[in-house]
Amino acid sequence: MPKIVDREEMQNGILDAAMQVYAQKGYHAATIADIAEAAGLGKGTLYLYFRNKDAIAGAMVDRYFKSIETRLTEAEAPTTLADFADTLSNAMNVQTEQARFIRVFFEIFGPSFASDVFSAKVAAFFDSLGAFYTNQIRQLQVAGEIRAEADADDLGRAFASIVDGMILHKGLFSMSDARHSRLQKQTIEILIRGLRP
Structure with a gap:
């Protein structure tokens, strides 16, 4: 009887x-x-799952963005400004393995940013992340936790950019966890001060 293999796990x-x-x-x-050797597979077996190195790279990017999206959207919606600060802080708190991926991402896909298709794919992720924050900001404005006159759309995209920047710094510059944590704390404090009614 043939061995049953979980395709996604493989x-x-x-x-x-x-x-x-x-x-x-x-x-x-x-x-x-x-790659096959590191995975403990023969090349032929690896080709059953990915047709080439580019397909592996594309799947890595998809998995990376999906993991960030899942981590953010699974959290409970913030009901206070302090909760929102925690949401932002958690989003900036990239794991070491994810941070290592940043350099690989730019090595593989740096030239691809000239491609409209690739740029649109990455932009769509940040549009989605910005919309996620915009929705949270609007709810907190209704609750009186964030200044009503603040533009929720602009703030949502700005927060997506700030989270991205913090993650990039950790990955590109091999920033220590302690240094990254201090930067996170300072960034969150400044943002929250500016959001209070």
């Missing part, structure tokens, strides 16, 4: 192995054989 294992290989060798120097 793909995730391959993506984890690819991340390790890309972090060690760089995307362009890494080969499918390197």
Whole structure:
């Protein structure tokens, strides 16, 4: 009887192995054989799950953005400004493995930002994140927690940009957890001060 394999679990294992290989060798120097070896698979087996290195890279990006989206949207909607501050802080608190992906992301996809299709895909994620924050801001404005005259749409996108910037700093500059935590705290304090009615 053939062994039943969980396709999603196998793909995730391959993506984890690819991340390790890309972090060690760089995307362009890494080969499918390197990834298969790191995943404990034969090349032929790996090709059952991904047709090439580009498909692996695309799946890595999709998984990365999906993990951020899931982490943010699974949290309870904030009911106070303090809750909203915690939401922002948690969004900025990127795990070390995710932070390692940032450099790989730019190595792989840096030139792709010239592509309208790729840029639109990334922009759609940040549009969605901005809309998520806009919705929370509007609810907090109704509750009297945030200044009513603040433009919720602009603030939502600004917060998406700030969260992105904090994550990029952690990943691109190999920032220590302690330094990143201090920057998070200072950023949140400034933002909250400006939002109070």
